[in-house]
Amino acid sequence: MSQTYDYDVVFIGAGHGAFDGAPALTAAGKTVAFIEEDRVGGTCPNWGCNAKIILEAPTKLLSEARQSNGIVEGPLSLDWSKAMQRKQEIIDGFAPAIQKGMEAAGIHFIFGHASFVDAHTLQVGDKQITADKVVIATGQHSHRLDIPGKEYLHDSKDFLSIPEVPAKMVIIGAGFIGLEAASIMQTAGSQVTVILRDQQALPAFDRQYSDQLVKELARQGVLFIKNTQVERVEENGSSYSISTSTGSFPANYILDATGRVPNTQGLNLEKVGIDFDGKGIVVNDYLQTTQKNIYATGDVVKKRQPKLTPTATFESQYVVSHILGEEKEPINYPAIAQTVFTAPRLAQAGVTIEEAKAKPDQYDLVEQDIMDDWYRLVDFETPGQRTLIYNKDKQLVGVIELSDKAEDVVNALLPAIEFGCKKEELKRLVTIFPSIGYSALDNLG
Numbered sequence: 337m338s339q340t341y342d343y344d345v346v347f348i349g350a351g352h353g354a355f356d357g358a359p360a361l362t363a364a365g366k367t368v369a370f371i372e373e374d375r376v377g378g379t380c381p382n383w384g385c386n387a388k389i390i391l392e393a394p395t396k397l398l399s400e401a402r403q404s405n406g407i408v409e410g411p412l413s414l415d416w417s418k419a420m421q422r423k424q425e426i427i428d429g430f431a432p433a434i435q436k437g438m439e440a441a442g443i444h445f446i447f448g449h450a451s452f453v454d455a456h457t458l459q460v461g462d463k464q465i466t467a468d469k470v471v472i473a474t475g476q477h478s479h480r481l482d483i484p485g486k487e488y489l490h491d492s493k494d495f496l497s498i499p500e501v502p503a504k505m506v507i508i509g510a511g512f513i514g515l516e517a518a519s520i521m522q523t524a525g526s527q528v529t530v531i532l533r534d535q536q537a538l539p540a541f542d543r544q545y546s547d548q549l550v551k552e553l554a555r556q557g558v559l560f561i562k563n564t565q566v567e568r569v570e571e572n573g574s575s576y577s578i579s580t581s582t583g584s585f586p587a588n589y590i591l592d593a594t595g596r597v598p599n600t601q602g603l604n605l606e607k608v609g610i611d612f613d614g615k616g617i618v619v620n621d622y623l624q625t626t627q628k629n630i631y632a633t634g635d636v637v638k639k640r641q642p643k644l645t646p647t648a649t650f651e652s653q654y655v656v657s658h659i660l661g662e663e664k665e666p667i668n669y670p671a672i673a674q675t676v677f678t679a680p681r682l683a684q685a686g687v688t689i690e691e692a693k694a695k696p697d698q699y700d701l702v703e704q705d706i707m708d709d710w711y712r713l714v715d716f717e718t719p720g721q722r723t724l725i726y727n728k729d730k731q732l733v734g735v736i737e738l739s740d741k742a743e744d745v746v747n748a749l750l751p752a753i754e755f756g757c758k759k760e761e762l763k764r765l766v767t768i769f770p771s772i773g774y775s776a777l778d779n780l781g
């Protein structure tokens with residue numbers, strides 16, 4: 337233990353930005369504490385990825401059955417309250433399990449809101465905690481529209497506990513959260529309307545692909561209202577009326593899915609000279625803030641890389657290696673895979689179509705219709721497409737796919753993208769047949 341401080345390292349926040357890396361510190365003999373103001377585990381296990389994918393699972397079964405052209409038949413129905421109960425039972429186990437695991441690794445928990453007193457001192461309630469190094473891993477919270485009637489809007493945390501399937505649901509925003517919620521609820525039986533302030537859904541993805549996903553969700557019944565500003569919401573008996581620049585829309589439930597904002601509030605960052613803005617905390621190539629003994633990881637960091645759980649994990653592990661002196665090089669992000677968990681999925685990794693088209697001297701694009709592959713018929717897949725991107729050395733450097741299994745295809749191709757494999761080298765892999773992994777690697781253009 338340090339001579340002068342209570343702890344060698346204190347993490348503010350107990351999400352993936354903290355708990356994936358921290359045990360390596362105690363294993364190396366460092367003293368470590370987590371300060372957490374809410375549930376241990378943070379967003380992903382409690383009100384993000386895990387809750388979402390558990391709720392989506394039964395709707396996915398329903399979609400697959402519907403796609404089977406009458407082979408799987410019968411009066412199929414979804415019991416939403418049972419789906420919600422199952423989600424809650426699984427989720428309830430995460431926070432205690434993570435806390436137990438961390439405590440077994442020798443990490444202390446301090447509960448409350450942390451704010452800086454100075455670069456080595458944190459205030460939590462009436463206690464002051466000192467540390468040689470601090471890691472800010474405070475994540476993000478939902479952006480909330482500031483309009484008349486905003487009290488009738490729900491955020492993603494509320495949505496993941498929605499008690500019943502509303503007859504009509506309006507979703508404001510067509511990013512990850514908006515489209516995943518639209519896909520789940522339309523399949524579960526709601527009439528979903530998604531309001532976009534501009535033309536394009538999912539700006540993180542190539543326009544041709546995001547348009548194709550919107551088209552597919554519209555075919556399933558989701559109504560998309562583009563180029564529309566939401567102006568106000570009024571209560572109308574047991575429902576609501578949403579007034580916009582292009583008309584009024586009725587709803588029984590409204591989801592405000594207009595983005596997420598870094599949790600920099602109430603930390604007293606100005607006082608210790610840490611630079612930040614609306615996109616997050618400024619860090620250098622070692623994830624150090626403008627105060628060198630204070631690092632930042634995960635969603636709260638201002639960065640180009642997607643703000644996802646595996647990114648937070650990678651950063652947490654990097655920071656710990658840097659603190660231990662094992663890693664002296666700047667952080668070198670790998671290809672980061674990402675998926676929108678709609679039905680169908682949209683997934684990508686590596687060089688994007690936009691980047692490839694901007695540098696035709698460096699990249700070649702191969703566009704593929706996935707339905708050319710017989711294996712896609714096995715699970716009654718809906719039509720989809722894939723683009724592979726190769727560099728001039730014929731190494732696979734990027735992929736984007738819209739299909740029911742896009743996340744597994746991108747995961748299967750990720751090692752090839754990250755380690756710069758050529759098509760001929762990948763032919764050496766003897767994978768399991770028949771499977772989506774085989775299919776992904778067998779059909780490389």
Ligand SMILES: Cc1cc2nc3c(=O)[nH]c(=O)nc-3n(C[C@H](O)[C@H](O)[C@H](O)COP(=O)(O)OP(=O)(O)OC[C@H]3O[C@@H](n4cnc5c(N)ncnc54)[C@H](O)[C@@H]3O)c2cc1C
Pocket residue numbers: 348349350351352353354371372373374375376377378379380381383384385386388448449450451473474475476492493513599602603633634635636643644645646648677
């Ligand atoms: C609805 C939803 C679905 C998502 N789905 C996916 C997905 O499918 N796949 C994926 O990869 N990513 C997904 N994400 C993103 C993913 O959840 C985040 O990238 C990840 O949780 C970031 O981890 P983090 O540790 O940086 O932050 P968080 O998990 O948000 O943890 C931060 C913690 O800090 C605490 N905290 C904040 N301020 C203070 C303070 N001052 N004092 C004490 N404690 C504080 C918070 O209470 C919180 O527990 C989703 C997010 C949402 C909202």
Ligand SMILES: NC(=O)c1ccc[n+]([C@@H]2O[C@H](COP(=O)([O-])OP(=O)(O)OC[C@H]3O[C@@H](n4cnc5c(N)ncnc54)[C@H](O)[C@@H]3O)[C@@H](O)[C@H]2O)c1
Pocket residue numbers: 481508509510511512513514516531532533534537538539566593594595596642643644674675676677
């Ligand atoms: N599958 C996943 O991995 C997953 C799922 C959910 C969330 N996430 C993470 O969480 C982040 C946040 O997701 P998100 O969906 O909240 O944000 P987002 O940035 O993906 O989408 C926000 C959407 O809201 C729109 N918007 C913003 N302000 C608006 C306004 N005033 N009126 C109308 N529309 C407005 C934007 O144009 C955009 O389409 C994601 O970027 C991602 O990092 C990941």
